[in-house]
Amino acid sequence: xxxxTQNPRYLITVTGKKLTVTCSQNMNHEYMSWYRQDPGxxxxxIYYSMNVxxxxxxxxxxGYKVSRKEKRNFPLILESPSPNQTSLYFCASSSHRDYGYTxxxxxxxxxx
Amino acid sequence: EDKVVQSPLSLVVHEGDTxxxxxxxxxxxxxxxxxxxxxxxxxxxxxxxxxxxxEKKSGRLSSILDxxxxxxxxxxxxxxTGDSAIYLCAGGNxxxxxxxxxxxxxxxx
Numbered sequence: 001x002x003x004x005t006q007n008p009r010y011l012i013t014v015t016g017k018k019l020t021v022t023c024s025q026n027m028n029h030e031y032m033s034w035y036r037q038d039p040g041x042x043x044x045x046i047y048y049s050m051n052v053x054x055x056x057x058x059x060x061x062x063g064y065k066v067s068r069k070e071k072r073n074f075p076l077i078l079e080s081p082s083p084n085q086t087s088l089y090f091c092a093s094s095s096h097r098d099y100g101y102t103x104x105x106x107x108x109x110x111x112x
Numbered sequence: 113e114d115k116v117v118q119s120p121l122s123l124v125v126h127e128g129d130t131x132x133x134x135x136x137x138x139x140x141x142x143x144x145x146x147x148x149x150x151x152x153x154x155x156x157x158x159x160x161x162x163x164x165x166x167e168k169k170s171g172r173l174s175s176i177l178d179x180x181x182x183x184x185x186x187x188x189x190x191x192x193t194g195d196s197a198i199y200l201c202a203g204g205n206x207x208x209x210x211x212x213x214x215x216x217x218x219x220x221x
Contacts (some may be wrong), residue, residue, distance in 0.1 A: 105153050
């Protein structure tokens with residue numbers, strides 16, 4: 001089944017403790033992206049990647065890192081999480097950057 | 113600054129009603145307009161529109177784009193309770209998709 005898999009689905013952590021949210025797609029898509037979704041603000045892009053070893057900042061990249069060492073994986077790294085990073089995070093992939101995305105199921109992160 | 117604005121913010125209707133959701137956009141190097149439906153979690157893709165005036169249809173849902181007025185609408189006819197969701201509109205350019213904040217639709221029996 002074609003899908004984007006994110007893990008974990010839920011995570012509660014403390015301020016400053018490094019964490020990684022994994023994202024994997026099995027559709028051989030070139031384009032992958034991370035979004036966060038907050039009430040009243042909609043989906044905002046954090047980082048995107050157009051192919052292996054090619055990443056670029058989105059609208060809200062501060063406090064996040066990404067890597068794209070393999071085509072299928074695009075992990076999101078929070079080196080020192082803070083409470084303002086509490087949000088619902090989505091990974092998405094697409095065969096082209098302006099085509100319809102396939103979204104993962106989301107990761108609800110709470111930083112206390 | 114690129115932006116996508118959706119209206120209304122929220123809509124409550126009875127089953128069987130027809131609804132129209134609006135999306136206006138200002139996106140540099142605009143290439144496409146996309147609609148998504150978000151229920152419990154992940155948004156699911158509905159339509160992608162690239163040309164003005166060509167209606168896309170899927171069952172009771174249809175959508176059209178006006179590139180001159182920078183506007184798109186999503187119509188849902190004969191609504192059902194299963195249509196209750198947040199509907200997201202996004203404008204795409206060469207780099208990314210810019211999402212609106214969504215319209216929350218609630219359909220009551």
